[in-house]
Amino acid sequence: MEITVDQMYNIENKGHEMGFLKKFMMENAGAAAVRRLLEKIDVESKNILIFAGLGNNGGDGLVMARHLAGYNAKVTVMLLGSPEKIKTEESNWNWSILQKMSSVKLMSGDSFEFNFKPDVIIDGILGTGISGDIREPYASAINFINEANCYKFAVDVPSGLDPQTGETANIYAKSDMTVTFHKMKQGIPKRKDLTGELYAEKIGIPPEAEVGIL
Ligand SMILES: NC(=O)C1=CN([C@@H]2O[C@H](COP(=O)(O)OP(=O)(O)OC[C@H]3O[C@@H](n4cnc5c(N)ncnc54)[C@H](O)[C@@H]3O)[C@@H](O)[C@H]2O)[C@H](O)CC1
Numbered sequence: 001m002e003i004t005v006d007q008m009y010n011i012e013n014k015g016h017e018m019g020f021l022k023k024f025m026m027e028n029a030g031a032a033a034v035r036r037l038l039e040k041i042d043v044e045s046k047n048i049l050i051f052a053g054l055g056n057n058g059g060d061g062l063v064m065a066r067h068l069a070g071y072n073a074k075v076t077v078m079l080l081g082s083p084e085k086i087k088t089e090e091s092n093w094n095w096s097i098l099q100k101m102s103s104v105k106l107m108s109g110d111s112f113e114f115n116f117k118p119d120v121i122i123d124g125i126l127g128t129g130i131s132g133d134i135r136e137p138y139a140s141a142i143n144f145i146n147e148a149n150c151y152k153f154a155v156d157v158p159s160g161l162d163p164q165t166g167e168t169a170n171i172y173a174k175s176d177m178t179v180t181f182h183k184m185k186q187g188i189p190k191r192k193d194l195t196g197e198l199y200a201e202k203i204g205i206p207p208e209a210e211v212g213i214l
């Protein structure tokens with residue numbers, strides 16, 4: 001069953017109100033995404049670049065960074081903006097854990113340059129919160145992904161693709177694999193040319209959180 005983006009936000013909020021906090025959803029999302037990536041790539045000693053936006057799509061990417069470090073990948077996180085501007089409590093919580101991990105290289109700001117060639121890029125730039133034309137530095141990050149010659153993994157939806165309508169913004173990323181969460185959103189499967197292999201993974205939200213919404 002495919003659901004709308006509004007239904008997803010309502011289910012997420014209801015689950016949170018039931019006490020299954022968003023930080024746990026984020027943890028399960030990042031963990032499920034890493035499990036799917038591991039089916040394709042042996043990440044040990046690989047250079048993995050994670051672009052993280054300031055919203056919860058970025059937060060999922062931060063969770064992935066921690067899990068991938070546990071598999072001995074060489075992880076670099078590029079937070080697209082200033083850490084003070086991270087928008088949510090759960091993303092902030094994950095950023096502060098990464099700050100205590102010397103196994104993950106953290107970069108942040110409005111511009112970037114890397115002294116390594118990534119084997120995998122994780123697109124945690126924009127998810128269901130997308131609106132309008134893509135602004136900087138997100139636009140440059142999406143262009144970087146599209147120009148790179150490596151495996152590309154999209155968190156929830158390739159950035160720039162509207163998960164509700166299936167329409168693309170002025171700039172959009174193309175992935176080899178996309179893992180969306182809880183249930184498939186209506187617009188995502190319309191663009192399998194951008195998603196690559198597509199999966200919907202459960203993230204522990206109680207089915208009761210759907211009551212009255214689906
Ligand atoms: N579905 C679930 O149960 C869960 C989803 N998770 C992940 O959370 C994101 C949605 O997070 P949200 O913070 O609402 O939105 P985004 O991260 O997609 O974007 C937020 C941020 O981005 C800025 N922005 C929006 N449009 C643009 C633009 N065109 N150019 C530049 N910047 C833009 C804006 O400032 C927004 O505030 C979902 O996709 C999942 O990945 C949860 O982790 C767990 C549960």
Ligand SMILES: [K+]
Pocket residue numbers: 057123124125126127154155156157158159
């Ligand atoms: K994304």
